[in-house]
Amino acid sequence: MSHILAIDQGTTSSRAIIFSSDLKPMASAQKEFTQHYPAAGWVEHDLEEIWAGVLDVSQQAIAKAHLQPRDIAAIGITNQRETTVVWDRATGEAIHKAIVWQDRRTAETCQTLKAAGHEPLIAARTGLLLDPYFSATKIGFILDAVPGARARAERGELAFGTIDSFLLWRLTGGTTHATDATNASRTMLCNIHTGQWDDELLALFNIPKSMMPNIRDSSADFGTTLPEIFGAAIPLRGVAGDQQAATIGQACFEPGMMKSTYGTGCFALLNTGDKAIISSNRLLTTIAYQLDGKRTYALEGSIFIAGAAVQWLRDGLKIITQASDTGPLANEADPAQSVYLVPAFVGLGAPHWDAEARGALFGLTRNTGPREFAKAALESVCYQTLDLMEAMRADWASVTPSRTILRVDGGMTASDWTMQCLADLIDADVDRPVITETTAVGAAYLAGLAIGLYPQPKDFMKSWRLEKRFSPQMQAAERTIKIAGWRDAVGRTLSHHK
Numbered sequence: 001m002s003h004i005l006a007i008d009q010g011t012t013s014s015r016a017i018i019f020s021s022d023l024k025p026m027a028s029a030q031k032e033f034t035q036h037y038p039a040a041g042w043v044e045h046d047l048e049e050i051w052a053g054v055l056d057v058s059q060q061a062i063a064k065a066h067l068q069p070r071d072i073a074a075i076g077i078t079n080q081r082e083t084t085v086v087w088d089r090a091t092g093e094a095i096h097k098a099i100v101w102q103d104r105r106t107a108e109t110c111q112t113l114k115a116a117g118h119e120p121l122i123a124a125r126t127g128l129l130l131d132p133y134f135s136a137t138k139i140g141f142i143l144d145a146v147p148g149a150r151a152r153a154e155r156g157e158l159a160f161g162t163i164d165s166f167l168l169w170r171l172t173g174g175t176t177h178a179t180d181a182t183n184a185s186r187t188m189l190c191n192i193h194t195g196q197w198d199d200e201l202l203a204l205f206n207i208p209k210s211m212m213p214n215i216r217d218s219s220a221d222f223g224t225t226l227p228e229i230f231g232a233a234i235p236l237r238g239v240a241g242d243q244q245a246a247t248i249g250q251a252c253f254e255p256g257m258m259k260s261t262y263g264t265g266c267f268a269l270l271n272t273g274d275k276a277i278i279s280s281n282r283l284l285t286t287i288a289y290q291l292d293g294k295r296t297y298a299l300e301g302s303i304f305i306a307g308a309a310v311q312w313l314r315d316g317l318k319i320i321t322q323a324s325d326t327g328p329l330a331n332e333a334d335p336a337q338s339v340y341l342v343p344a345f346v347g348l349g350a351p352h353w354d355a356e357a358r359g360a361l362f363g364l365t366r367n368t369g370p371r372e373f374a375k376a377a378l379e380s381v382c383y384q385t386l387d388l389m390e391a392m393r394a395d396w397a398s399v400t401p402s403r404t405i406l407r408v409d410g411g412m413t414a415s416d417w418t419m420q421c422l423a424d425l426i427d428a429d430v431d432r433p434v435i436t437e438t439t440a441v442g443a444a445y446l447a448g449l450a451i452g453l454y455p456q457p458k459d460f461m462k463s464w465r466l467e468k469r470f471s472p473q474m475q476a477a478e479r480t481i482k483i484a485g486w487r488d489a490v491g492r493t494l495s496h497h498k
Helices: 047-064 107-115 119-126 135-145 149-154 163-171 199-204 242-249 307-316 323-331 370-395 416-426 438-450 457-462 476-495
Strands: 003-009 013-019 025-032 072-079 085-088 158-161 178-180 214-216 236-241 258-262 266-273 284-291 294-303 340-342 360-362 405-409 429-433 466-470
Touching (some): 003 438, 013 438, 025 047, 047 163, 072 163, 085 135, 085 149, 085 163, 107 119, 107 135, 119 199, 135 149, 149 158, 158 163, 178 236, 236 242, 236 438, 242 258, 242 284, 242 294, 266 284, 266 370, 307 370, 323 370, 340 476, 370 416, 370 476, 416 466
Parallel strands (some): 072 236, 258 405, 405 429
Antiparallel strands (some): 003 013, 085 158, 258 266, 266 294, 284 294, 340 360, 429 466
16 A cells, blocks of 8 residues: 555646655646536536546546555545535535636626725635635635525535535535635635634635635645445545645745746735745735744745646637647747737736736737747747746745746646746746646645655655756846837737726
C-alpha cells in the first residue's frame, strides 16, 4: 500500500493520477465534461456528470497502473475553487447545478453590498474582494432561486460545499461534511486570521451556519471511502484548492517563492509565510496551506482567461485545431504588427477587478491574420502575469525583481514559445519543473504526508526537479515599448463601458 490516488477535479475536466511511493506519476486518466451557459456570463456544471466522471477516471487510473483498490494507501483531492454546491443532506443530491467560479450572475448583489460599505469588513476578515467570483453570493442565489430552499436550509436540511466537500460527502456516504482551510478561505465566509467561519459574514450574506462544512488542515483525516465505490475502503487524507495544491506541488514552502499555474485561467501565488499581507493593489490574501493547525498565507492574483484564450482560437474562431498549434503559429507572426488581445471575456481579474469589461483586440490591420491572433492570445497571458507580479512587488517589499524566480505549471507551459515570451516580458527567470501536473502532485503529497509516506516539507523541497529554465533575452527598449502598448490597450478596455 505505497500508492496514492490524486483526484484533480478541474473546471473543464476531471483527472485521476496514481503516484508511487517516491511521488512519481504512474498512470492517469482524464475526462472532459459539459459546460452549461444558461445566460450571458452564467456558467454551471452538472454534479452528477462530475461525480460519474471522477469515479470513472479514478477506476481507469487504478487499472492502468495495474493495481487493485487495496493497493491505494490514501486519496488526495484537489478541486476547482469557489464553485458552489448546495445539496440535500438526506439524499446527497444537489438542489441546483453547481455555480462555477467564473459565473458573474451575482455582480449586482456585490455592487449593492459594496455601495452599502461592506467591502472593507469583508476584505479585512477574508482577504478577498467583494466579487461574484467567490462562493458567498452564489450560495445566496441558490437559496433564493430554488423554491423552499431557504426554509430548508434554516431547518438544517441542506449542506453547502465547494467541489471538494461534495466529493468527500459522496465518497464517504455522507459521513464527512468537511473542507480544508484553503478552500474555506475562498468562500468569502471564512476569517483567515482565525481559520473559522465568521458569524458576522454569515449573517451579512444571510447563510445559515448549519450549512457549512467542518474546516480541517490540508493534510488531515477526511474519512474513508465506502468500500463499494472502489472495491476497498480507502482513507481520504489530503484536500486543497487547485491553486494552493499547485503551490505545494511546486514546493513553494518558503516566503518569497512564487508559482503561476496556466490552466483555463491563470493564478499566481506568492508565499508570504505566517503573515497575511493585506494588498493595497487589489490582490487577494489567501491561505496557501494549513499543516498541523498552522496557517501559511499567500498573495494571489487571478487572471480569468489564460488557456481559455487558446480554446477561443480553437472553438470560437476555428483558426487552430489543437492548443499546441498556437506556438508555431505565433512564431510566424509578422513582427511589424503590434496586435494586443485584452481577453476580458468574463471581465478582468487582478489587479483591475472590472467585472463589466469585455474582450477587445487592438492594432488590427488588413494584414492581421491567424498568426497574429495566436501571438496576441499567448502574449496576453504573459502581460497579465506581469501585471500580477508588479502588484505583488508593490504589496510586499520583500520580493525583489532581481531574485524572483517564477515556477510555472499547467497546460500552457508545454509551449516553449509562451514560456520564453513570459521570461522576456516579466524580465525574470521562468522555471518549468519535470512534472508539470503539480496540482495533482500537491494533492498526492498532502495525502501521503498525512500517512507518513512522504517527507516533511523541508525534505520534499529538495526533491523538486527543474526541467527547463527560461531566461529573459529581450532588449529593455523593446520590452518597454511592448508593455506600454499593453497598458494602453487595457486602459481602453477598462474605460470603454464606463
